[in-house]
Amino acid sequence: MFQTIEELVHIANRQQISISEVMIRTEMETTGRSREEIFSKMAGNLDVMEQAVQRGINEDIKSRSGLSGGDARLLQHYLDSGRSLSGSVLLDAVSKAMATNEVNAAMGIICATPTAGSAGVVPGVLFGLRQKLNPSRKQMVDFLFTAGAFGFVVANNASISGAAGGCQAEVGSATGMAAAAAVELAGGTPEQSAHAMAIALGNMLGLICDPVAGLVEVPCVKRNAIGASSAIVAADMALAGIKSLIPCDEVIEAMYRVGRMMPVALRETALGGLADTKTGRALKKKIFGSDAHASVTEGQ
Amino acid sequence: MKYRSVFDIIGPVMVGPSSSHTAGAAKIGRMARKLLGKIPEHATVTFYGSFAETYKGHGTDVAIVAGLLDFDESNTQLPQSLEIAEKKGMDVSFIVDKETQVEAPNTARVHLSAENTELELVGVSIGGGKIELTEVNGFSISLTGSNPALLVLHYDKYGAVAEVAGLIAKYELNISYMEVSRQEKGRLALMVIQTDEEINEGLAAEIAGLPNILNVAVLS
Structure with missing residues (x-):
């Protein structure tokens, strides 16, 4: 059992195994379940992620409030045009992250990674890298175990709840997890995975949770989108040999402490940030009417 | 440790949009349903903290009622729970309590009755779909989900x-x-x-x- 990223990397190096393998063995030990059972459950989660991505980029998704839906498809069309500035790998990942969050906002089925509001980043990065790296199904499932191992440390030592720690705890954590897993998928070392996570999460410290009208839509969908792009960039930086001067565990601790300092208005209560702008307030009024607690159906 | 399984992080598979406000709420409702042992005739749900501020937008009310119908968080009928509950004759009311100070941001109190039995519990959604229970039928308990x-x-x-x-x-x-x-x-x-x-x-x-x-x- 590992409690820090340092221990996780140490176990992987000492036993000459990947981070994903450390996570699988730890899961077998703590739950008493077999390797096959654990692997097949994760493979099932991968299927759910793939279906959500496919729905988001192929179907006409619209949330009940009307605040989100359709942007993943817009990006896919733009990608097809060949005019993209940031390149096809990055933009495909961004589009697939958005696809997941749009399906989530429309009350579709998704796999929380680590939460529903931040569910787009990890599958976005994984399916975005698929064409470039051509991974086997097993490697794709292993990607999720690696992402899970890094997220596990964040969840236990800090927080993955926007209400407790702001968006840095949700999309920030997801971005770090995806960056670390992308490094392993691309053939990097456990240390490089840890640096990628530290770079990615360090970049998101202080990010607030400010959902317009309290809905997991604006800015959540776009924060996942750009989180996916950050994850790939952070992975590339770590693979190039760039190190985070602040060790990953200390970045996680800093994230936790920043979350504790964050005022409650910036932690999922929809009382600050983008939620408390002129347009944000107007959208809330439009959706819920003058009584902010009227239901969506009554408001329409 | 609050989270002990990789599937607490990569998971749960669930109906959106929020793991704490939707999936966690469904789990709180389902725990209450299991302890009542049957479908409730009356249900009163009180929301505190962030649940009280944003429950409508996240479908927290819909999710908790889905739990009362014994649906899990990945049941595709979850979004229709209020209509299904009404058809089954379940009488549900919601109380939004922004006054009472609660220790955890996402807290709900669920009171159920059916025939001669009653059940009341207090659940807290701690993030990522995990829940804790702090009270059952007036007994203070500390179930952290660890x-x-x-x-x-x-x-x-x-x-x-x-x-x-x-x-x-x-x-x-x-x-x-x-x-x-x-x-x-x-x-x-x-x-x-x-x-x-x-x-x-x-x-x-x-x-x-x-x-x-x-x-x-x-x-x-």
Whole structure:
């Protein structure tokens, strides 16, 4: 059992195994379940992620409030045009992250990674890298175990709840997890995975949770989108040999402490940030009417 | 450790949009349903903290009622729970309490009744779809979700605890923590049992079949 990223990397190096393998063995030990059972459950989660991505980029998704839906498809069309500035790998990942969050906002089925509001980043990065790296199904499932191992440390030592720690705890954590897993998928070392996570999460410290009208839509969908792009960039930086001067565990601790300092208005209560702008307030009024607690159906 | 499985991080598979406000709420509702042991006729749900501020947008009300219908968080009928509950004759009311100070941001109190039985519990959604229970039928409990747990509502009779412990041993599970509370001698009592290993539904069903046992719920 590992409690820090340092221990996780140490176990992987000492036993000459990947981070994903450390996570699988730890899961077998703590739950008493077999390797096959654990692997097949994760493979099932991968299927759910793939279906959500496919729905988001192929179907006409619209949330009940009307605040989100359709942007993943817009990006896919733009990608097809060949005019993209940031390149096809990055933009495909961004589009697939958005696809997941749009399906989530429309009350579709998704796999929380680590939460529903931040569910787009990890599958976005994984399916975005698929064409470039051509991974086997097993490697794709292993990607999720690696992402899970890094997220596990964040969840236990800090927080993955926007209400407790702001968006840095949700999309920030997801971005770090995806960056670390992308490094392993691309053939990097456990240390490089840890640096990628530290770079990615360090970049998101202080990010607030400010959902317009309290809905997991604006800015959540776009924060996942750009989180996916950050994850790939952070992975590339770590693979190039760039190190985070602040060790990953200390970045996680800093994230936790920043979350504790964050005022409650910036932690999922929809009382600050983008939620408390002129347009944000107007959208809330439009959706819920003058009584902010009227239901969506009554408001329409 | 609050989270013990990789599937707490990569998971759950669920109906959107929020793991804490939708999936966690569905789990709180389902725990209450399991402990009541049948479909409630009346349900009163009180939302506190962030639940009180944003429950409508996240479908927290819809999710908690889905739990009361015994739907899990990945049930595709979850978004229609209010209509389904109405068709089944369940009378549901919601109270938004922004005044009471609660320790955790996402807290709900659920009061259920059916025929002659009542149940009340307080649940907290801690993020990523995980929940904690702080109160059942007036008993203060501390179920942090750090270990798998069994909640057993039973009559306060001799042998009840021994029989439950015996079955747990038969399934080769190790009890890491156990507490028994009762309202008054000979009446209703509650066992809260945490184990090191996962608890399967077979064990829960066998415990439910014992004499003096009312209802059993598993928190995994």
